[in-house]
Amino acid sequence: MNYTFDFMSVFANWDRLLMGAWLTIQLSALSIVLGFAVGTLCAIAGKSRLALVRGLVLAYVEIIRNTPLLVQVFLVFFGLASIGWKLSAETAAVIALTVNVGAYTTEIMRAGINSIHPGQIEAAECLGMSRFHVYWHVVLLPAVERVYPSLTSQFILLMLASSITSQISAEELTATANLVQSETFRSFEVYAVIAVAYLVLSFLFRGAFWAISQIAFVRKRKLGTNL
Known part of the structure; x- marks a missing residue:
């Protein structure tokens, strides 16, 4: 093998890659917040006494979890455009990612809510707590x-799956890497750097979630248990 590695041509585009990484962070953070809200609401709705509401939640979760994310992204970006709802690549990416992670969050939150013993809810109601406070303090926060x-x-x-949105020209990290690769023809170097970049982003997100847990879960921190 006679190949000369040249990472300098990749690092020469560091500003573009940095902007791509920043858009990846923005898309992921917004989708996480919205997806958590959607998933939590759907998990609560899944406990509804109305069979229709439970059925809609179940259908949403099963459809999203059993279809590829790429197809969902295409459906939002190209499908909606075909019926007159043209969205920017970034907006379509956020919608698709939110819908996707919302379905998985629904199942995770459902498991958390189901782990709350009914006796705790009954005790809170006996203390005269409102339905909102019961759900917030006794069900949702512990869940x-x-x-x-x-x-x-x-x-x-x-966050890692957000790279798929490069297929609709959302200018996140992978899309930027593809452009740099097409200009420099340094496939190995470009994607090696991007792999390291995603690894760094994963650690940054994990650190951010750890910091949030230290603020949000005071009881667990006092007990000295780590998430």
Whole structure:
């Protein structure tokens, strides 16, 4: 093999790659926040007494979890455009990622909510707590605390999966890398650098989630247990 490695041509485009990484962070962070909200609401709706509501939640979760993310991205970007709802690549990316992670979050939060013993809810109601406070303090917060490691893993997977949105020209890290590769013809060097970049982003996200846990879960921190 007679190949000369040339990483300098890649590092010469560091500003473009940095902008791509920043857009990856933005897309992922926004999708995580919205997806968590969607998943939590759907998990609560899944406990509804109305069979129709439970059926809609189940259908949403099963459809999203059993179809490829790339197809979902194409459906939002190209499908909606074909019926007159043209969205920017970034907006379509956020919608698709939110819908996707929302389905997985629904199942994770459902498991967390189901882990709360009914006796705790009954005790809170006997103390005269409102329905909102019962759900917030007795159900949701403890449920999130219990499934937080699973949530963070799913959210980091979402950040990595955001690379798929390069297929609709969202100018995130992978899309930028593809452009740099097409200009420099240094495939190995470009994608080796991008692999390291995603590894760094994963550690940054994990550190951010750890910091959030230290603020949000005071009880667990006092007990000296780590997430």
